[in-house]
Amino acid sequence: MIQLASSLRNLGQAEQSVALLTAKLDRGSDDGSDDLDDAVRAFLALALSSVGRDREAVSVALTALAPHLTRYNRSLAVYASQLG
Numbered sequence: 727m728i729q730l731a732s733s734l735r736n737l738g739q740a741e742q743s744v745a746l747l748t749a750k751l752d753r754g755s756d757d758g759s760d761d762l763d764d765a766v767r768a769f770l771a772l773a774l775s776s777v778g779r780d781r782e783a784v785s786v787a788l789t790a791l792a793p794h795l796t797r798y799n800r801s802l803a804v805y806a807s808q809l810g
Contacts, residue, residue, distance in 0.1 A: 727746065727747070727750050727766070728747075728762070728765055728766060728769050730746065731743040731746045731747045731750075731769055731770075731773065732769055732772075734746065735769075735772060735773045735776055740773050740776035740777045741777055743769070743770075743773035743776070744770065744773045744774060744777060744779075747766055747769055747770040747773060748770065750766050751763065751766055751767070751770070763790075764790040764791075764793075764794075767786050767787065767789060767790035768787065768790055770783075770786050771783040771784070771786040771787040771790070774786060781809050781810070782809070782810050784806075784809050785806045785807070785808075785809035785810030786806075786810070788802055788803075788805065788806035788809070789803065789806045789807075789810075792806060
């Protein structure tokens with residue numbers, strides 16, 4: 727899914743990439759795990775930026791990053807939600 731969405735974006739079909747990745751996040755993981763959700767969000771951020779939705783792209787990227795921080799993760803998550 728990520729590779730297809732990335733290829734679509736690189737071929738100038740970023741809107742399709744956004745739709746594909748957004749649907750993937752909305753649907754959730756097939757096996758109940760979410761180990762690739764942050765990767766999906768990272769590529770969604772790239773696709774959003776490609777279609778001119780930069781504030782939303784930053785929000786998505788920061789939302790993916792926040793849980794991995796040892797400090798400031800709660801503040802970053804709040805700021806990310808304010809951007810989106």
